[in-house]
Amino acid sequence: MSDPQGLDESAEKRRLAQETKNERQVWYFLAYFLFGIHVVAFVMIYAVRHGH
Numbered sequence: 001m002s003d004p005q006g007l008d009e010s011a012e013k014r015r016l017a018q019e020t021k022n023e024r025q026v027w028y029f030l031a032y033f034l035f036g037i038h039v040v041a042f043v044m045i046y047a048v049r050h051g052h
C-alpha cells in the first residue's frame with residue numbers, strides 16, 4: 001500500500017462510473033415503462049371505441 005490516495009481515487013472513479021450507469025438504466029426503465037403504459041392505454045381506447 002504505497003499509494004493509498006491513488007487507490008481511493010480509482011475506487012471513487014469506478015464507483016462514480018457505476019453510479020452513472022445505474023442512473024442511465026433507471027431512466028431507460030422509466031422510459032420503457034411510460035411507453036408501455038401508453039401503448040396499453042391506446043389499445044384499450046381502441047377496444048372500447050370499436051367494441052360492439
